[in-house]
Amino acid sequence: MISINVDFPAPFLAIIATFCPSVTEKLIPSKRASSPQYFERFSTCRYVIINYKNYSGKINTKIYKRDLNFNPRLKREHMEIKERFAKVIEWFKVNMPVAETELHFNSPYELMVATILSAQCTDKRVNQITPELLKRFPTPEKLAEAEPAEVFDYIRSCSYPNNKAKHLVGMARKLMADYNGKMPDELDELIKLPGVGRKTASVIASVVFNKPAMAVDTHVFRVAARIGLSINSKTPHETERQLMANIPAAMIPIAHHWLILHGRYVCVARKPKCEICGLQPLCTYYNNVCK
Ligand code: SF4
Numbered sequence: 001m002i003s004i005n006v007d008f009p010a011p012f013l014a015i016i017a018t019f020c021p022s023v024t025e026k027l028i029p030s031k032r033a034s035s036p037q038y039f040e041r042f043s044t045c046r047y048v049i050i051n052y053k054n055y056s057g058k059i060n061t062k063i064y065k066r067d068l069n070f071n072p073r074l075k076r077e078h079m080e081i082k083e084r085f086a087k088v089i090e091w092f093k094v095n096m097p098v099a100e101t102e103l104h105f106n107s108p109y110e111l112m113v114a115t116i117l118s119a120q121c122t123d124k125r126v127n128q129i130t131p132e133l134l135k136r137f138p139t140p141e142k143l144a145e146a147e148p149a150e151v152f153d154y155i156r157s158c159s160y161p162n163n164k165a166k167h168l169v170g171m172a173r174k175l176m177a178d179y180n181g182k183m184p185d186e187l188d189e190l191i192k193l194p195g196v197g198r199k200t201a202s203v204i205a206s207v208v209f210n211k212p213a214m215a216v217d218t219h220v221f222r223v224a225a226r227i228g229l230s231i232n233s234k235t236p237h238e239t240e241r242q243l244m245a246n247i248p249a250a251m252i253p254i255a256h257h258w259l260i261l262h263g264r265y266v267c268v269a270r271k272p273k274c275e276i277c278g279l280q281p282l283c284t285y286y287n288n289v290c291k
Contacts, residue, residue, distance in 0.1 A: 084228055085246040087282050092258040095278055099257035101207050104130060108183035108208045109140050109175075112193075115200045116167055120159045129155055140181045143172035167195020185209040199236070206256055212249035214256055216240045219263025226267060228284030 092099075102123040105111035113134065117126045133154040137143040143151070148165040155161045155168075171193045175181055183204065184190055190201035202215035214220070216236035224230040224239050229246070233239040247255050266273050272285070280286045 081228070081231070082246065084282055088227060088229065088279065089247065089251060089255065091279060091282065092255070092262075096258055096261065099254050099261055101203070101257065103127065108204065110134055111208055112171065112183060112196075112200075112204055113143075113168060115203050116171065116195050117155060117158050117164055119164075119200070125158055129158055137172075140172040140175045143168060144176045146172075164195070170194030171196060183208070185211065187211070187213055198240075202240075202256075206253040210253055212244070212252040214240045214243050214247075214252050216243070217260065218269075219267075220256065220259040222269060223259045223263040223267045226272065226283060226285035227279060228282075 101111075103111065103114040103118060104127045105114050110130070114126050114130050117129060133151070136154060137146060137151070146169055148162075148169050151165040151168055152161050155164055158164065174193050175183065178192075179189075185205065185208070187198075187201050187205050190196055190204055191198060193201075196204075199215045199217055202213035205211040205213040206215065216224075216239045220243075221230075221233070221236055221239050224243060225233060230239040230242045233242060243255070244252065262279075263269075266277050267279075274280060274283075274286050274290050277283070277286070
C-alpha cells in the first residue's frame with residue numbers, strides 16, 4: 001500500500017493513479033520516497049491508497065487497484081517474488097527436511113487441546129501441562145462432562161487459564177453434540193468450535209489432516225515479512241493469503257513449520273541471528289537493513 005498526501009485535485013489524482021501507477025510513486029512528497037527500501041517494499045503493491053485534499057480542503061481517501069501487467073517494472077518485480085519463493089522453499093527443503101510441531105500429542109483431540117493451550121504460551125509450558133490434563137480427561141467425552149473450574153486447576157500455570165478452561169470444555173461439548181466426538185477435518189467446521197480461531201483450525205487441518213492450511217502466528221507473520229515472502233502485509237490474514245498464493249499446496253503444511261521454527265530459533269523477534277542464517281542472500285530485511 002502506498003499512502004501519499006498531496007494537494008492535487010481528486011480527478012487529476014484519480015487519472016494518474018489509475019493509468020500511471022508508476023508516476024504516482026514519483027509524486028510522493030515525503031522523505032520516504034527517496035528511500036530504496038521504500039520502493040522495494042511497496043513496488044509490487046496491487047493497491048494504492050491516496051489521501052488527498054478536495055477543493056474545500058477536506059481530506060478524502062481513495063483506493064485504486066493497480067494492474068501489475070500494465071507496468072513492466074511491477075510485472076518484473078512480481079516475477080522476482082515468485083523466484084524468491086522458489087529459492088526459499090528450495091533452501092528449506094535442503095536445510096530443514098524435517099519440520100514438525102513441537103507440541104506433544106497422540107490424537108487429533110490431544111493436538112486440539114494442546115493448540116488451544118498454546119495461544120500466548122510456550123510449547124514447552126504446554127507440554128508440561130498436557131500429560132496430567134489428558135490423563136484426567138483422555139477423551140472429548142470426559143472433558144465435556146467436566147466443569148471449567150476443574151479444568152482450571154490443571155492448566156493454571158499457562159496464560160489465560162480462565163478463558164482457556166471455558167474454551168476447552170466448550171470445544172469438547174460441541175465436539176460431542178455436533179460431531180459425535182470426532183474431530184472435523186475442514187477449516188470451516190473447525191472454526192465453529194469454541195476457542196478455535198483461524199490459526200488453531202489451520203494447525204489442526206494441516207498437522208492432523210495434511211490439508212493446505214497456513215496458520216499465521218507471530219513467527220510466521222514476522223519471518224515472512226522479513227524474508228520478503230509477504231509484501232506490506234498488515235494482518236495475519238493477508239500474510240496467509242500471500243503465502244497460500246505462492247507456495248504449492250502440497251508444501252504448505254511443512255512450510256508452516258519451516259517459518260515457525262526459523263522464527264523461533266534463528267529469525268527471532270528482537271535481534272534476528274542473521275550472522276548464522278543461510279537465507280541471507282534471499283532475505284529482503286538483511287539486504288536492505290543489515291548490510
Ligand atoms: S537473514 Fe536475518 S532477517 Fe533474514 S531470515 Fe535470516 S535471520 Fe531473519
